[in-house]
Amino acid sequence: TLGTQTDYRDGETQTDPYSPEYIIPSGSVPELLTLATLTWGRGLPAGLTEVEMIERAREKRAWEATLPAMDSASQIAKRRKMMEDMERKEWAFREQEIEKLQEVRLEVLKKLLRRREENQNELDAKRLDEHRQKHQKAKEEKIKKIEHDCALMLRKLIAKRKNVMGKLERRDIIKEYTDFASQTYAPLSRIGYFLDNHSEHYVVKNFYLNTFAGLCELEASLPDSATQVKVKAPKPKYTATETGFIKRSARLEVELAQVHQALLEKKSKVKEPKKKKPLCFLEKVEKPVPRPPTPILEKPLIEEEETELAVICLQKLLRGRAIQNMMFEGKEKRLELIRELRTTHALQEDGQLLLKAEKEMILALQQQRDLKMHKLSSVEKHLAREEGRVLANMFDFLSKELLRLQEERKIHAFVMLAERQRRMREAEESGRRQVEERRRQEEDEIFKQAREGDCSIDNYLEDIILSSMEDTAEEQAKEEIQRIAVEVNDIAYEMESRRTRLQSQEIVAEMVYDFLIPEAEKMSIREKVRQSQRKHIYAAHQLIHRDTE
Template structure:
């Protein structure tokens, strides 16, 4: 029965203790045993090699000692809600009675803070992984990812998925390799391995290209940042240089103005005493003149009668500032100050551009002349006064002699007109310079007036519209410049590629022609040497043939005849001397 009484609450909230991990799975964290199991499994599998984990020394007694001492944070004492009961894990009457007592009288024990020996940074933050048992003779694919940990490859992204796919393809390829039991299978295996090696090299080249592109982008960003920083530094230097020049210019102008005022005072003092007569001081005249130095002494002579005059000046925010005037005007009711402004009617016709036509000006002049004529006509004639008894007759003033203007020549008139035109130009330029100097001198006041008027709503809207227009034009110009720069960059790339290919082809052709010329020269040289060797060999062969014939002839003659006479010997010797150049032969003759 739901009531509003304290010991019979309308509702109650109970927390049910649930464990998401099933009961048949152990909840003990045995990281060391799992690590040893993985290491034993990875001994026979090259793909399951795990890097050795080297834990850093925590230095509990050293520099990290302060990390292991922390004061428990005291929670603020808050009253327990009446409709909330303790955790119910049993259904005994004693538990229900304790819960009711706690609802009525409050909890007897409260946990305000817990002090532990470990820090939050040392607690396990990796996702929970249950225990597993590997069947004998099987290698699960999930164990190949044991090297990936949370934060270092997990959760898997695009790159990790590509690596996993490549590992699967490599395993399938290894399983599809033919055995090395025949020469054909060996050749086929070599071809497949070469194809896989080429594929691996192509993949590595793609990875290198990607890394180079990323490095190039990083280098571009660094170069752009360096250029921006350099531009900022240059702009700051130029600004400082310009400010220094402005300060020097203002100081120089101030000095020139001071010297000018000093010289003017000196000239005024000299002009007062231009006759060379010394004037004595007239005290009565000075006291009678309230603008004299008796009442208002000059500060440049070292006398300051009122130093703190600004202290007594009334400074009102609502009267001295434009924002204050606007607030004051808003606070006052409109009926107090009825503002009626009537624009004066123009005396003549004004065009849309604000100019007055020549016909309008002539109409105004004609109307003024007509009005003057009417006033003169309607003016009453004054009565003539009677002449006095004695009237002095004044003699007329003698007229000055009539000037006679000599007629000048045409060349002199042209010179005079040119001089007059030049004088007009110089006066106009001098007037423009004076106006420009005045504008530059009072540029701050002009800018202040412009900003004051721009605070109005119409001025603000106009400024915003102009700003938006300028920004749109700037964005359009930037986009056009970017398009032009991209087009120029593409054209330069295409031109550079074509020019590089052409120069590469020409350089290769030049190298080929040079190599051909070298080879041709070597061929000619070798041919010449071959011919010379052939000629020498043929000469030696002929000499050897002739020598062999002579020796054969001598041997034949020696066998046919036992002795020779002196005449035959002389003829043979002369014959040998003619055929052999400087060769000497010796012959032994036997007795008998």
């Protein structure tokens, strides 16, 4: 095979279908000439619309052939009626085409609306994803800060727990140096000590290792045995003993040497060539037919080649002129049909241009609407951010107020409990003092009566019984009071634990109402006062300006 190269590019090759030359016999009008306006890319290859157009043209030609002649009034009226009917049919067909175009436009509008909804949904999903990521990031940062604070507080609590009593302890140097986990051996970086600081102090710096002169001096100081290698020749092995017995290792070495020699001899042997077997079947190989010699074209003379080219050019001009004349005659014969086809194509092109213009207008409107939606979304985003900030601040304030109120109530409860315990202890102490004083008075009275000798045993026992009854009644009253106080305290704690979220919300609502409503009333009263003062100020200004004028 031989490679060839042409003077033409691939883009210059013919890509449209070839239309051969044709000759019309005289007296015949082929139907194909009615489709001369259809070319490749504009009507060819023919589709459904082109086939319908051809069928309508055929029907119109058949209808024109059936039209009556205009030789009488009745024939003229009949002809006019047939033409009116045909015109109605054409208008109905045009209306159908317009409806089809409107359906196509509706489909385009539906697709555009569907695409806009999909883009809006994607934008909403993207915005929600951004909000979720932002909240997730804030949540992670908050959790990280809480964990850091928790670790810090735990360290502080551990440090406080080591020294509960708050006593000052001296530094135990011996304990620190015996404990390898102390700050002396493993200091913490959060205290301010970093292990990598001053690490260059531990780098070994030696004159004999870092300088060339030191290396030379070190080499000169080494003995000769370190720099000069002495190799001694190995002594021959004795395979036999003094008695003439051959050792086992020597026997194994001899056997291995024999096996190695046998393997080498087997490798070095040349393989004998095998005898060729006779062929069972003889086949005759036919030689290929020799190729004919390549013909050689004689190079023509320059004058003959120029003459031939001139003749070919003249033939092309004559043929082209003849074809132009034939096309012009066919065009003149079918001028009305060509005009009708041109008007149909012009209408189709106008409809396509209108569709294109409407599509561009719809796309422009869609872009404007997308821009407006983007602006509105950005404004809504900013408004939502500000609303969220205000609501967050308000809820933060309310939650803090709720916590403050709860803590205040707890502190008040603790204060009341401490006050009650203090009163109970004071009552117990006063009771003890009264008992002691009463006992002292009784003893003094007994001693006085005993000294005077006026009292009897009955009076003495009666006084003792009455005093013991009073003491017993007082103790029982105190125990009853303490028991009732404990029951009331348990009931109060149980009510506090059973309080629901709704009750908590009611408490918060009452707090907000007590906090916001008075402030709003104050603001309204201030505004009314300001309005009334403004009237008086305006009247005073009027009087002052009138006097000055």
